[in-house]
Amino acid sequence: MKSSTDYKPSSSLAVLLVGEQKSGKTRTLFAFPKPWILDCDRNLYSAVRIAPGKKFWFDDPYTDKDGKYISDDIMELKTKNGSRWARAYALIQAAAKEPEIQTIVLDGWTALTEMLIGHLILCGFMDEGKKLDRLRIQDYQPLKTIMTSLIMALRNTGKILVVTSHQKSDKDELTGRLRYTVNMPGSLCENFGGLFTNTWATQCTNNGGILKYEILHQQSGFHVSLGTDRDLPMSTNVTNKTPDEVWAMLAPKLT
Numbered sequence: 001m002k003s004s005t006d007y008k009p010s011s012s013l014a015v016l017l018v019g020e021q022k023s024g025k026t027r028t029l030f031a032f033p034k035p036w037i038l039d040c041d042r043n044l045y046s047a048v049r050i051a052p053g054k055k056f057w058f059d060d061p062y063t064d065k066d067g068k069y070i071s072d073d074i075m076e077l078k079t080k081n082g083s084r085w086a087r088a089y090a091l092i093q094a095a096a097k098e099p100e101i102q103t104i105v106l107d108g109w110t111a112l113t114e115m116l117i118g119h120l121i122l123c124g125f126m127d128e129g130k131k132l133d134r135l136r137i138q139d140y141q142p143l144k145t146i147m148t149s150l151i152m153a154l155r156n157t158g159k160i161l162v163v164t165s166h167q168k169s170d171k172d173e174l175t176g177r178l179r180y181t182v183n184m185p186g187s188l189c190e191n192f193g194g195l196f197t198n199t200w201a202t203q204c205t206n207n208g209g210i211l212k213y214e215i216l217h218q219q220s221g222f223h224v225s226l227g228t229d230r231d232l233p234m235s236t237n238v239t240n241k242t243p244d245e246v247w248a249m250l251a252p253k254l255t
Contacts, residue, residue, distance in 0.1 A: 013254055014151070014161040016193050018182065018224045019202035024213045025107075025164045028202055028238070030054055031246035032103040032160055036095040038088060040108030040115070041164070051243045057101060061088035061115065085119035088112060092150070096157045104154055109165035113184045116146060144188045151195045163196070167224050180224050198228045203235075213239045215250075230254050 019025045026047040029035060037044065037058040044058060061084050064070055070084050095101055106112055120139045154161045168183040181189040193199040201216040201223040216223065217232040232253050238246045 012155055012158060012160070013198065014155050014196040015163070016182075016196040016199045016224070017162060017164045017202065018167045018199070019164075020204075021166070023204045024202040024215075024238070027051070027213075027243070028200075028215055028246065029103075029105050029107060029162050029164060030056065030243040031238075031250065032105070032162055033247065034100065034102035035105050035162070036098070036101040036103070037105040037107050038091060038095075038112070040088070040106065040111035043107070054243055057095070057098075059091040059095070061085075061091060061112075063087075083115070083119040083122055085112075085115040088115055089150075092154070096154060096159070101159065103160040103162060104157070105162045105164070107164050109163050110183045113143075113147065116143060117185070140186045144186055147184075147188060148195065155195075161196075180222065182224055193224055193227075198230065198232075199224060199226050200228070201226055211239070212237065 017025050017028060026041075026043055027050060029037065030047045030051050035056045037056060039058050039060050042060070042062070048054075062070055064087060070087055092104070092106070095104055120143060123139075151161070151163070166183040167180050168189075169178045169180050171177070172179050182192045183189070184192070198217070201220060203214045203216055205212045205214075215236045215238055216226055216234070217228045217236065218234045219226050230253050232250075236246075236249055238249070241249070
């Protein structure tokens with residue numbers, strides 16, 4: 001048993017970044033220092049185009065170490081004894097051990113979840129010897145446990161963690177209002193944001209043909225529950241800002 005004097009709050013920054021397509025999620029993640037990006041959404045081009053010269057590392061979980069495409073077909077996976085999830089997990093572990101990397105970015109949580117689902121389906125296929133096309137009921141708890149453990153392990157590395165995700169909406173049966181959650185199956189979608197120190201959203205609005213890009217830090221009725229444990233405003237306008245300029249705006253509030 002430890003006393004209150006032994007408690008040391010974690011200073012590690014862990015950001016869940018949600019938003020619609022083309023709202024600026026990928027360009028926002030480029031603002032973080034020395035990022036390594038697991039490119040699950042294969043959507044880095046637009047961000048690279050507006051951030052020439054930005055130093056970063058990345059890996060593609062859809063190809064093996066020899067650059068060959070990893071199929072998600074169950075029969076091929078059984079023969080090769082591998083999966084996209086296994087490849088992604090190995091890449092994440094390697095990046096976490098690299099001292100020069102300051103920020104771990106999982107770009108595309110929905111896609112990464114689908115890789116794990118495919119892996120669990122493969123495991124079920126190997127167990128039962130028959131083709132499966134969906135998760136078994138007994139697979140949902142391992143899905144939740146593995147995903148939770150991954151986030152907590154990455155937070156313990158001391159590096160900044162950024163996870164981007166799409167969101168989904170459901171109508172509340174009692175109130176009739178729309179509820180927004182992270183786009184993933186199972187109960188974890190309801191409280192996934194609780195694994196992070198900050199949940200932000202990116203937003204792009206069009207006012208007379210002029211695009212405005214913002215990072216929202218506080219509650220919004222159109223997004224997963226937003227919030228921050230840092231001294232941040234309701235939103236940060238990042239229109240026409242380079243990644244270095246965005247970081248210069250955010251860093252004083254985050255340290």
